[in-house]
Amino acid sequence: MKLLERFSYTIFSIIVLIIALVLLGIMFNILEMSIIIKSISFILEDINAYKISLVISIICIILAIKGIFFKSKRQDLAKDGIVLENSSGKLVISKESLENLVASVSKEIPGADVISSRTILDKEKNLKVYVVTTVSKDMMLKDVSTELQNKIKDAMKKTADLEVKEVNIKIKNITSKKVKKIKNNEQEENEIIIEENEETLNQENEFEENKEE
Numbered sequence: 001m002k003l004l005e006r007f008s009y010t011i012f013s014i015i016v017l018i019i020a021l022v023l024l025g026i027m028f029n030i031l032e033m034s035i036i037i038k039s040i041s042f043i044l045e046d047i048n049a050y051k052i053s054l055v056i057s058i059i060c061i062i063l064a065i066k067g068i069f070f071k072s073k074r075q076d077l078a079k080d081g082i083v084l085e086n087s088s089g090k091l092v093i094s095k096e097s098l099e100n101l102v103a104s105v106s107k108e109i110p111g112a113d114v115i116s117s118r119t120i121l122d123k124e125k126n127l128k129v130y131v132v133t134t135v136s137k138d139m140m141l142k143d144v145s146t147e148l149q150n151k152i153k154d155a156m157k158k159t160a161d162l163e164v165k166e167v168n169i170k171i172k173n174i175t176s177k178k179v180k181k182i183k184n185n186e187q188e189e190n191e192i193i194i195e196e197n198e199e200t201l202n203q204e205n206e207f208e209e210n211k212e213e
Contacts, residue, residue, distance in 0.1 A: 012063045093160050095119050105155045109147050111139030126165040134173045145169045
């Protein structure tokens, strides 16, 4: 269906181009009106030429109406979000879901608070993310922005299988909000292991003391 549609629009474009060239030829006296009149008379008198011209005219009218009043479904889907196609069908990832993903990623970064975000798919199908955020004064701006860019790219790839070309960050304000230091899981596990070892040693010492008594 896509191939037939492309072919139809190509023919339509060629016909429009021919009509435009003929009009320009008449306006600049390159073509004589008598040639145009003879051609029209031949089309009207010859039955086969008349039928062919009628069919071409009807097709051109249909294509013109379609182009004016009916938009492509693919374009409508692209406005709502990112369209991914495969042999099984289409997947539309809404822009709202991508913006929610950016917001959730920002919560993992201490000192950053995303105010708004938007995603844009350019003509070359490159995904660009624009983020407006605030940063705490206790944090280094460059470090926070770099970490935010990397995490957004990783999250988009992991969750939606989308390659992000650019993550453009605008820092709207620097806040006085204090950053809470979050311990890493590895540190917490090490602390738990140390506590368990200390408890085990204490139990062994108590057992030995009781045995000696």
